[in-house]
Amino acid sequence: MKVARALTIAGSDSGGGAGIQADLKTFQMLDVFGMSAITAITAQNTLGVHGIYPVPLEGIGLQIDAVATDLGVDAAKTGMLADAAIIRLVADKVKEHNIEKLVVDPVMVAKGGARLLQEQAQDALIHDLLPVAFMTTPNIPEAEVLTGLSIRSLVDMKEAAKRIGDMGVKYVIVKGGHMQGDAIDIVFDGTSFEQLDSKRFETPHTHGTGCTFSAAIAAELAKGRPIFEAVATAKAFITAAIRESLGIGHGHGPTNHWAYFRSNL
Numbered sequence: 187m188k189v190a191r192a193l194t195i196a197g198s199d200s201g202g203g204a205g206i207q208a209d210l211k212t213f214q215m216l217d218v219f220g221m222s223a224i225t226a227i228t229a230q231n232t233l234g235v236h237g238i239y240p241v242p243l244e245g246i247g248l249q250i251d252a253v254a255t256d257l258g259v260d261a262a263k264t265g266m267l268a269d270a271a272i273i274r275l276v277a278d279k280v281k282e283h284n285i286e287k288l289v290v291d292p293v294m295v296a297k298g299g300a301r302l303l304q305e306q307a308q309d310a311l312i313h314d315l316l317p318v319a320f321m322t323t324p325n326i327p328e329a330e331v332l333t334g335l336s337i338r339s340l341v342d343m344k345e346a347a348k349r350i351g352d353m354g355v356k357y358v359i360v361k362g363g364h365m366q367g368d369a370i371d372i373v374f375d376g377t378s379f380e381q382l383d384s385k386r387f388e389t390p391h392t393h394g395t396g397c398t399f400s401a402a403i404a405a406e407l408a409k410g411r412p413i414f415e416a417v418a419t420a421k422a423f424i425t426a427a428i429r430e431s432l433g434i435g436h437g438h439g440p441t442n443h444w445a446y447f448r449s450n451l
């Protein structure tokens with residue numbers, strides 16, 4: 187049996203709803219062998235981020251080297267990268283190990299407001315990481331920071347996707363989780379647009395939605411699925427995870443990583 191292997195390069199969320207933990211749960215549910223390179227440890231729960239402890243650069247590089255040179259990486263994703271030095275290191279490692287299917291979730295600020303990427307690192311994201319990425323999945327505030335646009339409509343989302351595509355990344359998904367109305371994401375392949383649609387669920391339990399969505403895409407790409415099939419599966423996975431949230435914690439709770447396969451849990 188050929189095992190598909192996916193690597194997440196991201197921060198650890200002690201609360202288990204976002205970051206490395208959400209990514210590994212998603213990989214596992216989608217039948218992909220999950221590996222991790224932890225960029226920072228966060229002390230975090232559904233009420234917020236209580237501490238951030240970046241891992242030394244050497245340790246991040248060695249984690250990536252260790253898995254890439256031994257187990258192999260069919261696809262990877264990035265999440266919280268904390269600062270510009272980490273971004274540059276990750277970009278170098280992606281090139282060194284020829285990781286072609288890299289999904290960059292350009293995590294900047296946690297839902298609760300804590301900064302997960304230094305503001306001055308945004309340039310490194312644009313100039314160093316996006317050019318080596320296969321796909322990027324900004325939410326609305328991230329797409330606004332990357333492009334300088336103010337995004338209020340699907341037309342604006344498409345314009346942002348185009349401009350981000352011009353930064354050297356092949357596929358762009360501008361996610362509509364932060365818009366009003368239905369949860370509509372725009373997928374741009376450099377020429378044309380597709381939409382991923384779902385109804386919006388009125389729930390506070392959306393902690394880690396972006397992490398889970400990008401991890402599901404990476405998992406499907408690791409299995410060799412065609413792009414649009416991969417993103418459609420990821421959308422179905424995150425929609426089920428939000429729809430059937432677990433209701434745990436006292437704040438913005440995690441999504442339900444079992445839901446896609448075990449509906450009505």
Ligand SMILES: Nc1ncnc2c1ncn2[C@@H]1O[C@H](COP(=O)(O)OP(=O)(O)OP(=O)(O)O)[C@@H](O)[C@H]1O
Binds near residue numbers: 297362392393425
């Ligand atoms: N309330 C909701 N109901 C249905 N789908 C949602 C809802 N909120 C977000 N989504 C979907 O979840 C996915 C993640 O989008 P979102 O914009 O929330 O990402 P994000 O802000 O990067 O997430 P996070 O920062 O929590 O990791 C998208 O497919 C989006 O459309």
Ligand SMILES: Cc1ncc(COP(=O)(O)O)c(N)n1
Binds near residue numbers: 206230266
């Ligand atoms: C380690 C880590 N990575 C990513 C997020 C973003 O998730 P959210 O925006 O839902 O807080 C997070 N809170 N923590």
